[in-house]
Amino acid sequence: NAGVTQTPKFQVLKTGQSMTLQCAQDMNHEYMSWYRQDPGMGLRLIHYSVGAGITDQGEVPNGYNVSRSTTEDFPLRLLSAAPSQTSVYFCASSSSTEGSSYEQYFGPGTRLTVT
Amino acid sequence: GENVEQHPSTLSVQEGDSAVIKCTYSDSASNYFPWYKQELGKRPQLIIDIRSNVGEKKDQRIAVTLNKTAKHFSLHITETQPEDSAVYFCAASWGDKLTFGTGTRLTIIP
Numbered sequence: 001n002a003g004v005t006q007t008p009k010f011q012v013l014k015t016g017q018s019m020t021l022q023c024a025q026d027m028n029h030e031y032m033s034w035y036r037q038d039p040g041m042g043l044r045l046i047h048y049s050v051g052a053g054i055t056d057q058g059e060v061p062n063g064y065n066v067s068r069s070t071t072e073d074f075p076l077r078l079l080s081a082a083p084s085q086t087s088v089y090f091c092a093s094s095s096s097t098e099g100s101s102y103e104q105y106f107g108p109g110t111r112l113t114v115t
Numbered sequence: 116g117e118n119v120e121q122h123p124s125t126l127s128v129q130e131g132d133s134a135v136i137k138c139t140y141s142d143s144a145s146n147y148f149p150w151y152k153q154e155l156g157k158r159p160q161l162i163i164d165i166r167s168n169v170g171e172k173k174d175q176r177i178a179v180t181l182n183k184t185a186k187h188f189s190l191h192i193t194e195t196q197p198e199d200s201a202v203y204f205c206a207a208s209w210g211d212k213l214t215f216g217t218g219t220r221l222t223i224i225p
Contacts (some may be wrong), residue, residue, distance in 0.1 A: 031211045033212075035215075040218075042121075042215040042218050043159070043215040044215075045212065045213075048212060050211060058212070059116075090158060090159070096208075096210065096211040097210065097211060098211060099210055101146070101147030101166075101208045101209070101210060101211065101213075103149065103161045103164065104161070104213060106158040106160070107158060108158050109158055
């Protein structure tokens with residue numbers, strides 16, 4: 001049971017490049033989410049999904065796209081990287097539903113630098 | 116939407132003393148309040164959580180208290196040890212989306 005996995009661990013992009021951050025979980029969780037973590041700002045929700053085929057925006061969605069074609073995978077796409085997107089990105093999953101909250105399990109994170 | 120404020124942003128305590136971190140939330144519908152610990156370079160991990168039908172919960176040296184009327188909840192760590200040094204995040208939710216506080220960097224002084 002690997003839990004939540006993310007690739008890559010580190011990435012350097014030039015301004016304007018695009019890339020996809022991968023996230024997968026093997027716990028059969030319906031809820032998955034992406035956060036970015038910046039110094040002094042905690043964890044801010046980018047996008048989330050309550051099941052395959054369903055995604056929605058979080059607090060800071062601009063510049064990012066997501067899709068959820070399977071229960072296991074939830075990739076995050078940066079369309080045209082900007083220096084403001086330099087951050088640590090965490091994927092998380094849980095068995096939470098609209099009416100019930102449960103522990104979120106986090107992946108190991110991806111450290112992204114945009115130059 | 117929900118707004119969670121966390122204080123203090125940094126906290127230093129002598130080893131063996133107690134540490135208290137406080138959070139307030141804005142949405143009275145929130146009913147789940149977890150605390151996460153994040154060590155340097157690692158992922159956040161749940162250390163304790165409380166639901167709105169409970170006022171206090173303990174797990175060994177860690178306890179969380181909740182005041183629904185005042186919309187406050189706090190993390191208490193007793194008999195602190197060097198391995199308690201980390202960043203701690205509070206969060207609040209109703210259902211699936213969590214809103215996090217901005218974190219408290221706790222340093223235990225030997």
